[in-house]
Amino acid sequence: MIWIIIILGIAGDYLSKRWALANLTAGQVIDLIPGYLDFSYVENRGAAFGIFQGQIRVLGVISLVMGTLLLLYLVKNRSVHPLMKISLSLIVAGALGNAYDRFFYGFVVDFIHFHLNSTWHFPTFNVADSCVVVGSGLMILYVLFIEGRQGDRS
Secondary structure (H helix, E strand, C coil), rough: CCCHHHHHHHHHHHHHHHHHHHHHHCEEEEECCCCCCCEEEEEECCCCCHHCCCCCCHHHHHHHHHHHHHHHHHHHHCCCCCCHHHHHHHHHHHHHHHHHHHHHCEEEEEEEEECCCEEEEEECHHHHHHHHHHHHHHHHHHHHHHHHHHHHHH
16 A cells, blocks of 8 residues: 555656656646636745755755655555555655655745635645645644554543
8 A cells, every 4th residue: 555655656757757857847836726726837946835945965965865864764564554544645755745846856846825815815736745745734634633542442
């Protein structure tokens, strides 16, 4: 299960970014849902929300090391709860997907942009970012609703 999630996450991220690189240019906007969702090409040379700008190699190493350590944890600990396996697998896929960009392009390709007309804009992101966010959300659910109950039983 973990390998399928990791491979699909990395492949989805890679293929979507290849599409963005081939079909989008800086400043170009493709409206998917006018006023709410568009594709807009951004070269992110930092981390989430634009922090750590210019630290691309350091961020690449951190992403690669964290992704590898989480993967080793998953492989060595087969008794991990299924929800935690899914969570960590998504985080690994996202970390490795963005690490690839940092090492091979010198930036992370972002292109998914949610907004509310011109009044509110969520930072532009990619499939790898989505994997990390969904994986982190599942981990929070696990900690709040499953881990605590398992502790109550013992």
